[in-house]
Structure formats: C-alpha cells, structure tokens
Amino acid sequence: MLTLGVIADLHIGPRALHEGKLRKLSDQAGALTAGFAERMRLQIQPELIVNLGDVVQDEGPEEDLARYQEGLALLGGAGGELLNVAGNHDLINLDGATLRRSWSLSRDGPLHRALDRGGIHFVVLYTHERTGRDVRLGDDQLAWLEADLSRNELPAVVLMHHPAADQDLRGNRWFEGRSHVCLVEERGRLRDILRADGRTFLVLNGHAHWNHLAVIDGIPYVTLQSLVENIQEDAPGVAAATHGVVRIDDRWTAIEVAGAQPARYQFERR
Numbered sequence: 512m513l514t515l516g517v518i519a520d521l522h523i524g525p526r527a528l529h530e531g532k533l534r535k536l537s538d539q540a541g542a543l544t545a546g547f548a549e550r551m552r553l554q555i556q557p558e559l560i561v562n563l564g565d566v567v568q569d570e571g572p573e574e575d576l577a578r579y580q581e582g583l584a585l586l587g588g589a590g591g592e593l594l595n596v597a598g599n600h601d602l603i604n605l606d607g608a609t610l611r612r613s614w615s616l617s618r619d620g621p622l623h624r625a626l627d628r629g630g631i632h633f634v635v636l637y638t639h640e641r642t643g644r645d646v647r648l649g650d651d652q653l654a655w656l657e658a659d660l661s662r663n664e665l666p667a668v669v670l671m672h673h674p675a676a677d678q679d680l681r682g683n684r685w686f687e688g689r690s691h692v693c694l695v696e697e698r699g700r701l702r703d704i705l706r707a708d709g710r711t712f713l714v715l716n717g718h719a720h721w722n723h724l725a726v727i728d729g730i731p732y733v734t735l736q737s738l739v740e741n742i743q744e745d746a747p748g749v750a751a752a753t754h755g756v757v758r759i760d761d762r763w764t765a766i767e768v769a770g771a772q773p774a775r776y777q778f779e780r781r
C-alpha cells in the first residue's frame with residue numbers, strides 16, 4: 512500500500528478576480544495549505560505529498576519566490592516526501608533553475624523527471640504554457656517519456672500540471688472556449704505513448720480548477736480542483752479546500768477528493 516496526499520493550484524498571493532467576480536480565495540491559500548498539511552501529518556500519514564503546481568498567484572519575482580518557498584515549507588509540514596510539479600503560474604516570474612533549487616535539485620536540469628517509490632514509477636512531466644497561446648510538452652520530452660517508460664518495469668503514475676484528457680470545458684469558469692490554454696496540445700500523442708507502454712495506471716493533474724475524471728484506454732485521468740477555488744458565485748466566498756488522498760495497493764487505486772465538494776473514485780488495476 513502506498514498513500515499519496517495531493518494538492519493543486521494553491522495560488523498563494525492576493526485575491527484574484529476573474530471577469531469581475533471573486534473566483535480564487537488566494538489570500539486564504541497559506542491557511543488552507545497549513546490545514547492540508549496538518550490533516551496529512553496527523554490523520555493520513557502519506558508516504559508522498561504531490562504538489563501539482565501553481566503554488567503562487569504571480570505578482571512579481573520577489574513576492575513569488577518568497578511565496579513559492581512559503582508554499583513548499585507549509586507542504587513540508589505534511590510529513591511525507593514532497594514531489595513537485597511545475598505550474599504555469601510558478602514560471603511567470605520564476606525560472607526553471609529557481610524551481611529546481613527550491614525542490615532541492617541541482618539548478619541545471621529539466622523540470623521533467625522520474626523516480627521510483629514504494630514499487631511505483633512516478634513520472635513528473637513539465638507542460639510548458641506559452642501564456643495565451645498553447646500548452647506543450649515538446650518532442651524532446653515526449654521522446655524522453657517513451658524511453659523512460661520502455662526502461663521501466665514497475666506500474667507507473669504520471670503527474671503533470673495541465674490536463675491530458677479531452678475535457679468538455681463547457682461550464683468551466685476559467686477555460687470554457689479556451690481549451691488551447693487548458694489542455695496539453697500533444698495530449699493524443701501522450702496518451703498513445705501511455706497506452707502502448709501499458710504500465711501507467713493513473714494520471715493526475717491540476718490547472719483546470721475543477722474536479723474531472725476521464726477514463727481513456729482504461730487509464731484514469733484525474734483533474735484535481737484548486738485548493739482556493741471559490742465554490743460560491745462571487746464574494747464573500749467559500750474556499751473549496753480541495754485536496755486528494757490516493758491509496759494504491761496491488762489491485763485497487765482509491766481516490767478520495769476531500770474538501771467542500773467531495774468525491775470518491777476507485778479503479779481496479781489491470
């Protein structure tokens with residue numbers, strides 16, 4: 512059994528309006544992250560804490576660096592090993608070398624990588640968003656992924672910031688009519704690689720700020736809602752406080768989506 516505590520889109524920073532309405536309760540992000548860390552440490556005790564990206568609500572280089580490090584320090588209080596994914600907001604004012612250093616990695620190197628924990632191969636992808644244009648993995652990363660999976664014999668979990676499922680975005684506050692800045696451009700190629708390899712049994716991502724599940728080629732693609740999403744239409748606002756607990760054993764993957772809008776998914780491993 513391996514347990515993951517998962518959190519997405521913390522957006523630590525000032526409150527953010529979107530189309531004139533209060534949508535992200537970013538000013539509560541620190542307290543909500545601390546609450547997540549406490550639940551993990553005291554109740555769940557997961558081996559791994561997965562940060563799916565967008566730790567900061569971008570404001571400026573100095574503010575973002577301080578908030579990024581604050582976010583990781585709060586997540587460090589959860590007690591498990593921290594596995595970080597880069598989000599688009601993390602890279603508006605910070606660069607890849609800064610993120611890697613914050614992750615206790617050497618500054619030179621890519622933001623995608625893979626590691627084995629508890630008999631599971633974890634692949635962390637880096638989806639690069641060109642603001643307002645598109646979201647890409649790029650040919651080099653896709654080739655790396657294919658080679659990495661071909662060397663691997665363990666069951667695999669893929670972690671990434673942007674979704675790789677084809678989502679119907681109607682009703683999504685942030686991305687209705689804007690799939691080009693929500694979904695990964697090469698998602699079809701990525702899914703083909705995962706299907707052909709056959710070992711991936713779960714893909715986890717954030718960014719879309721809602722809970723979404725798609726099962727494609729027998730692989731669940733799970734989008735976790737933002738921690739700070741306002742579940743009300745506007746002010747005063749109530750934070751979703753969303754986080755996930757993923758429990759993996761030899762046969763089952765059970766996902767508890769906790770917070771103000773809870774859900775539960777379970778899949779049999781093939």
Ligand SMILES: [Fe+2]
Pocket residue numbers: 520522565600718719720737
């Ligand atoms: Fe986000």
Ligand SMILES: [Fe+2]
Pocket residue numbers: 565598599600672717718719
């Ligand atoms: Fe994002």
